[in-house]
Amino acid sequence: MAERKPIESWLTDMDGVLIHEGTPIPGADEFLRKLRESGKPFLVLTNNSMYTQRDLHARLARMGLDVPVQHIWTSALATAKFLADQRPGGTAYVIGEAGLTTALHEVDYVLTDTDPDFVILGETRTYSFEAMTKAVRLINDGARFIATNPDETGPSAEGALPATGAVAALITKATGVEPYFVGKPNPLMMRAGLNAIGAHSEHSAMIGDRMDTDIVSGMEAGMSTYLVLTGLTQAEDVERFPYRPTHVVKSIADLVELI
Numbered sequence: 741m742a743e744r745k746p747i748e749s750w751l752t753d754m755d756g757v758l759i760h761e762g763t764p765i766p767g768a769d770e771f772l773r774k775l776r777e778s779g780k781p782f783l784v785l786t787n788n789s790m791y792t793q794r795d796l797h798a799r800l801a802r803m804g805l806d807v808p809v810q811h812i813w814t815s816a817l818a819t820a821k822f823l824a825d826q827r828p829g830g831t832a833y834v835i836g837e838a839g840l841t842t843a844l845h846e847v848d849y850v851l852t853d854t855d856p857d858f859v860i861l862g863e864t865r866t867y868s869f870e871a872m873t874k875a876v877r878l879i880n881d882g883a884r885f886i887a888t889n890p891d892e893t894g895p896s897a898e899g900a901l902p903a904t905g906a907v908a909a910l911i912t913k914a915t916g917v918e919p920y921f922v923g924k925p926n927p928l929m930m931r932a933g934l935n936a937i938g939a940h941s942e943h944s945a946m947i948g949d950r951m952d953t954d955i956v957s958g959m960e961a962g963m964s965t966y967l968v969l970t971g972l973t974q975a976e977d978v979e980r981f982p983y984r985p986t987h988v989v990k991s992i993a994d995l996v997e998l999i
Contacts, residue, residue: 747964747998749781749939751813751930754796756949756971757992758784764803765970767993772805774999781937782811787923787953789816789862789888789904790837813933815888815923816840816862820847821932822922823886827857832886833878835871835907836862840888853878861911861919862888863904872907876914885911889923891953924953930961945986947995949973955985968992 752758758768775782784807786796793812800807816836820843823830829848833856834841840862841851859875879885885908892905908919923929934941941962948954949971958965967985969975970992978988989995 745942747945748943749934749937750775750945750947750999751783751785751933751958751963752947752992753949753954753971754784754786757947757968758805759800759803760970762803764805765992767991767996769805771992771996771999772807774996776806776808778999780999781939783813783933783937784811785813785924785929785933787815787889787891788894789814789819789840789923790864791839792842793817795839811937813929813936814839814843815929816843818929818932819860819862819886819888819922820844820849821936822928823847823849823858823860830857832856832858832860833875833883834860834862835864835867835875836860836888837864839863855881856883858886859883859911860886860888861904861908863894865901867902867907872911875911879911879915879917885915885917885919887919887921890921890925891923925957925960927957927960930957930963934961934963947992951978951981951983951985956981956983959983959985966995968994 793809796812797809816839824847831850831852833853859878887904887908890905891903893900894903945964946958947966949968951973955965965985967988968991
């Protein structure tokens with residue numbers, strides 16, 4: 741196997757790597773501090789499309805984690821970038837929250853329910869039957885179907901919540917049309933993030949807690965990958981997958997010295 745290039749830029753997942761159930765994982769604050777001090781390009785990623793960069797900056801700050809706004813990358817931003825490249829100045833019917841609608845406005849998309857180019861499905865806590873019915877009818881009339889991410893459930897204090905992937909499946913069942921998912925495990929989200937910070941995959945690493953999203957998308961984008969065992973995937977699970985992370989570590993604290 742060819743020797744990997746030195747790591748000059750870092751991408752890291754948020755939940756399960758830096759935070760867990762609203763609490764910072766030990767070592768996360770030191771890891772982020774060293775990244776900021778090093779001047780190396782980095783991004784904190786999330787598949788959740790609900791929040792804007794400023795929202796997430798404030799939420800992390802309340803937990804004691806300092807992540808500058810420009811170092812946050814979401815599936816909403818990746819979706820907006822994808823659409824701006826594919827069909828500049830287009831129109832869309834959106835089911836989602838401010839993170840998604842703000843990102844689309846910033847790339848000059850017009851949000852409408854009248855003959856839109858796209859139906860875009862994102863994360864929300866208020867999925868409505870009326871909105872899903874509208875989406876089904878617009879897709880049947882020819883609108884292209886995009887979803888920010890394929891996550892089927894999301895966490896909450898009360899337990900699992902249906903998320904974008906589950907609602908997308910409902911719309912697909914009603915229309916026969918599969919969406920294009922922009923977020924992880926699509927490596928497009930990683931490549932767009934690397935481009936946003938001027939980084940090259942050969943000199944970059946992805947840190948994640950899930951083999952089936954973080955690690956596979958980092959691998960397919962050409963990056964080194966670090967699996968941390970503070971989230972969903974555990975050490976005994978790794979062998980079940982047909983691909984492997986470059987490294988497996990206990991937590992983000994083990995990576996501080998690599999910055």
